[in-house]
Amino acid sequence: MLVKDCVSTQLLPLFKDMDPQVGVSLRNFHIQVSKMSNISDLVVYCFNDDHERSVHLSKKEDSWNGKCKCASLARLLHIAQLMYTTDHPELAQPGQRKLYNTFVLDDVKLNALEASNLLSIPLLNPDASSKATGDLCSDYDIEVFNNWDSNYLYREKLEISKMSSATEVLDNVWFGNTTDFECLHIQLNSGKKPTYVDLKSSNFPLHCDPTNTVVILKKDDLAQRPIREVDAKLITFPRAHWKLFVHCIDGARFPTPMELRTVVSSIGYLQQIYLEFPPSGSVEIADLSEEDILCIVNVCKLLCFQCTKEFPGLLYCSDGYTETSLLGLCFIMYSQKIGIDEAIIRLHMQYGRPFFIFKSDYLLLQKLEPMILKFAQLKGDKLTLEDDKGIVKSFLLAPKHVRHKSTLGMSFNSVLHTATGQHIIHLREQQKGRAKDSDSDTDSTSSLSSAGTDLEVAGVCESVAGSIPSRVLPHLYLGSLSHASSLRLLKELGINYVVSVGEHVPWLDDLEYATGMTESGCEIFKICSDQKADGSDCGVEEVMRINNINDDGIGTLTTTINDALDFIDKCYESNGKVLVHCQVGVSRSATVCIAEVMKRMNVSLPRAYLYVRVRRLNVIIQPNLKLMYELFKWEELFMRSKLKKRQFSVSSQSSNGQSNNSTFSTNNSDRSSFSNSVGSVSSTFISSSARDKPRFSLAGYERAISEEADEFDIRHLDLGPEDVISNTPGFIREVDWYILCREIFNLNRAYIKPGK
Incomplete structure (x- = not known):
């Protein structure tokens, strides 16, 4: 029978060894599914028409050809479990x-599986993927979005566009x-009159507005019809009828003077x-001819003077910030007659746009300024159009202006050397060859890292080569040590609190x-007012320093994360802004920011991770x-605290004669009744030493939640009774550990080479 099972399934009864054979990695997300399968109960099922008959006959016959x-798969898995137990006597x-x-x-x-939130995507009709003319989403698209167990790349694209x-x-x-x-x-193209959406007025830039996101959407939010109402929740409809489009894209060349003159003469009738x-x-700068530089100026002039209420313009790229940042900053410099550093601050603070420039871009903009x-x-x-090449030549041939330089201590490569080892900084566009090898990956990396190369210290953004910290929420910034080290930059951004991880x-x-x-x-350092450091005014009021935490797979935030969140909450309540930073701004400080988003926006871990x-x-x-697993365990605390407060609130209402609609309030709910239907698994494959407790019953679940020992100090963690935004209310988590790790790996491998 074993041989027949192997031939039938093309599988062997052994768990694959996924452990790295050489070296140590702190981010082995890709092997967590394998690790969990070795220490888990496994349930096998399918939706084939002959499934029930197959399982029934397998108890009597040795083979099945349906x-x-x-x-067959269940037998092989059970043998693999026995083999693994033999190799691991513990x-x-x-x-x-x-x-x-x-x-x-x-x-x-x-129906029972779906009602109990144990079915990721229900079986759909063949036409579920079809869309009516003018619609953006199909029923299948909505089901995929509602399934937080897979396809995070799809979710990431939606969130970026939003x-x-x-x-x-x-x-x-x-x-x-x-x-x-x-x-x-x-x-x-659908023949319908375009719908122009005027977003609600907000005091916050759109890119960090906690309401402008898809991570707060639940199944119920997308159950409305017509489908156009669902489209509007997932995708922002056009806000104007743009007619002049400038598309920044890989492989594009500079428009020629003839093409630009044709554009100018055609605006009246096209x-x-x-x-x-x-x-x-x-x-x-070395790649640009005089004609190319004039083209940059003329495109800026075209946008500045030819875009009108009747002929508005859209400067766009794939993600809305990467490819357009260079031309966008040139346009602001030209239209506002300001320098590069002021343009960067104004684009972020006044115009509220996300942007990202490589160090090579910043150096180019300094030359073009x-x-x-x-x-x-x-x-x-x-x-x-401008055509005076003499002006361009005069600036290109002018003597270089030498400024005082300051060495911040980092080499030109993509590996950041610190006291705790090497940190490889990955950028989304590195794999696409965005900039040249000599300056692109290395320079863009150094602009993000705490360390810097020889940078001319003059403009407010020069010490970070045009890179500014990321604004995650209106009160929350995430950045690197180089950002935190620039008092001038902190003051320009209005940051008055700092968390140094x-x-x-x-x-x-x-x-x-x-x-x-x-x-x-x-x-905690409370800084006296009206002070200067290195000639810069200090606008920071308080600094929290979390000690003894390195990005080495050993350091922990378990005991300190709640104090950090309390400190951030103090900043929030005082209408301040806080920068959370570590060395680079990708691991330790990102962990704190994810926890803050979970608490502030009331969302589960995978939603907060994607948002940040x-x-x-x-x-x-x-x-x-390790830090990600600590967040995973912190989410359990987060959920338990919410459930306890919710239960207390429900109990108070019950004592006053009000109805109780809690998930756990009655034993005849859909979720409770489901345990009976699942109990009818084939006893042929159940070991005699199987645990006595019901496999899928929620009986005792509430008690288990309240009795589980807390790994985090919750005395000062103020969590309200509101339900966490999740598609699985009542569950301790929305997504299990191994699934989250698999999806993080799938997200990262689009940009990170294997083995990094």
Whole structure:
């Protein structure tokens, strides 16, 4: 029978060994599914028509030649479990109760599975993937989105398009993404009048507005009809009828003078005009001809003077910020007649746009700045393109202006050397060859890291080469030590609180402050007012330093994370802004920010992870495996605290004669009744040592939640009784550990080479 099972399934009764054979990695997310399968009960089922008959006959016959292979697979899995137990005798030690089993579900009741949130995606009709003309989502798309057990790449794309959806930067000039462009044309091509959505007025920039996200959507939110109402929740509809489009895209060349003159002369009678432009990170000053530089100036002039209320323009790229940042900053410099550093601050603070520039872009913009400002100040005809190459030559041949330089201590490579080892910083666009090898990956990396190369210290953004910390929430920034080390940058951004996770900001040594200590050992520095450090005014009021936490797979945030959240909450209540940073801003500080988003937005761990990941823009957050597991356990505390407060609230209502609608209030709920239907698994595959407790029953579940020992100190964690946003209310978590790890790995491997 064993041989027949192997031939039938093309499988062997052994668990695959996924452990790395060489070296040590702190981020082995890809092997967690394998690890969990070795120490889990396994349930085998399928939706083939002959499943029930196959399972029934497998108890009497040695072979089955139908479509269903569940019986054969279950036998092989059970043998694999026995083999694994033999190789790991610790699993069978007395008192540990770690013998795991394989079950076959012989009566697959889809309705019961779906009602109990145990079915990821229900069986759909063949036409579920079809869409009516003008619709953006199908029924299948909605079911995929509602399933938080898979396809995080799809979710990430939706969140990016939502976060960076088009906003008006200056009169009639918008910055946006490809989704904005495509949605407008879907509406135009469907023959329907375009719907222009005017988003609610908000005091916060759209990209960090906690209401402008798909992670807060639950199944019930997407159950409405018509489908157009669902479309509007997942995708932001166009906010204007744009007619001039400038698309920054890989492989594009600079428009020629003839093409630009044709555009200018055609605006009066063409319905739409489309231009392509080279993306950020793709050019350096040495690559540009005089004609290319004039093209940059003329495209800025075209946007500035030719975009009107009747002919608005959209500058866009795939994600809404990466490829457009270079041209977008040139446009702001030209239209506002300001330098590069002021343009960066204004684009972030005043216009509220997400953007990301590579170091090569910042160096290029420094070179272009005097030329752009010179052309911007000319009082020529607004309809005439600039063609004076003499101005360009005069600036290119002018002596270089030498400024005082300061060495911040980092080499030009993609590996950051610290006291705790090497950190490899991954950017989303590195794999696409965004910038040249000599300066792209290494330079863009150094602009993000705490360390810096020889940078001219003059402008407010020069010490970080144009990189600014990521604004995750209106009060919360995530960044690196280099961001925290620049008092000028912190003051420009209005940041008055700092959380240093395992690092020390150098300017603190030059200031007077009062010190304090939390119960978990975090240091608090209250800085005296009206002080300067390195010639810069200090706008920071308080600093929290979390000590003895390195990104080495050993350091822990278990005992300190709640104190950090209390500190952030203090900033929030005082209407301040806080920067959370570590060395690079991808692991330790990202862990704290994910926890803050979970608490502040009332969402589960996978939703908070995706929210923070998208708002870190091109820098990929990578909490190490230990810190991620600590977040996973912290989520249990988060859920237990919510459930306890909810139960107390429900009990109070019951004592007053009010009805109780709690998930756990009655034993005849759909979820409770489901335990009876699942209990009918084939006893042929149940070990005699199987545990006595019901496999899927929720009896005793509430008690188990309340009795489980807390690993975190919850005395000071103030959590309200509101339900956590989740598609599985009443469950201790929305997504299990191994599934979350698998999806994180799938997200990262799109940008990170294997073995990194």
